[in-house]
Amino acid sequence: MDEHKPLRVVVTGAGSGLGAALADAWEARGARVLATDRDPAGLSLRRYADTHDITDPADWARIKGRVVEQWGGLDVLVNNAGVPGGGRLDVAEVEEWRWIFEINLFGMVTGLREFTPVFKEQRSGQIINVASLAGLVHPAGMASYNAVKAAVVALTETAGHELAGHGVKAAVVCPSYFRTNLMDRMQGADSGLAEVMRGLVSGAPLGADEIAQAVLEGVERGDEVIIPDPAARDAVRLKQQDRAGYDAVMRRQAAKLHEL
Template identity: 30%
Template sequence: MTLLKKLNKKYPNKKAFITGAASGLGYAFARLLADNGWSLYLSDINIASLEELRATLDGAKELHTFELDVSNKLSYERTVEAIRKNTSQIDLVVNNAGIGDGEFFQDYKSDLWERMIRINLMGVYYGCHHFVPWMIKQSSGTIINIGSAAGFMNAPGMSAYNVSKAGVYALSETLYHELKSKNIHVSVVTPTFFKTNIMSQAKGSQGFVNFAEKQMNHSTTNADEMAMVVLSKAASGVFQIVHPKEARRNYFFKKWFPGLVAKKFQEMLAKLS
């Protein structure tokens, strides 16, 4: 039996939909599920990269790919419609697609704010909007929303990102309570930086991009580890998945020593200014 035996046993049909599946954490989810014989419905805004990965996911029972900008309402509707034509069952939805960026509030343009909210928050909303009724009808399912430790650790220079991820957390917690009695589980993932390409579409300050990339380079956690931990904990019914170790440490200090966190942020602000 694999480490995902709980998830495989709970959902014998083993069908999953993943956004942002062409790279990073999304691809790690896809590869792990493919190795466990799942049928995969994978989407990404970069369809060329997604198609290039087909050969690496040959363990999947079925593999369907879709070009999807998660911030585009009509594009999302068309994607879901195409999936419905192929299957009547979706066991797992991973709302993974997202971007990272940073800049001081007064310097971050409003169009970039709106872009951040559309992708990171509305993209998750659209995934839930379309698949929650589907899962209610089939009386089962798991939704995993990829948030961030930034949803509870609101560092300076990241206002738009912080708000988008705090929104993902709030939506996830609401749905967790609303759907629990309907045999539908919701998890929200709140990691710190780990090795991925989340800053590839950043349009804010290069200083903040460099800071984020430095944090990722120093991390000992990669996307494969994150995917395994997340899927295993979601299968066990965990709501907030706090990983890696740094995320757990940050969560502890924010809850019990908020004054120390505030001091750390002031020190961080001084370095960035």
């Protein structure tokens, strides 16, 4: 990357929430940001914006074509777009699993397939995949979300190893609950769990802007796993340092699901 030229950044799911906050944070640092979203409503004030369905390979090809034609390449790809999900093992439908994996994993994979040749040719680039604390810590009632976010963590680590020889870096972002509108897209059969999740999101101490700033600081440090908030760091530390204590906490939380 040329330090004297503005960074060229694509942020998916940038119409609202963390995606919008990440786009704002990079723009504040002087970057050129192409903000994409399936819903164009939140993109109207962006200098560079495009509608984008991350599950559509043709849309990814079009976004890549625009970036290469207008900017000559890309420095940072932020795979942020995604949906919430979860549900107890005997309540969530199998179709819910397919839905969340199609968007949260295969949408990301499709983007990486499209942009990896660009990064290889440049011999530079930064991939940032937004996962969740659920990719590292696995509470009961959240099997589909835990599984897909753990897959994102694994995908990102693999990409970092595979592309290091081409000068390309990869980082995964694993926040705990923070205030955002993500729950607007929650769907599924386990309505009781959904209400619990909505309460955790609405009552979270941090908002999307604070998480976005922590993400950029992590990228600047060169972190490969960015855990941007204290609650997430505490949970990971407990699992790493006191597995019996961690299991006890998780099982107490699981017992509460019987009340739903």
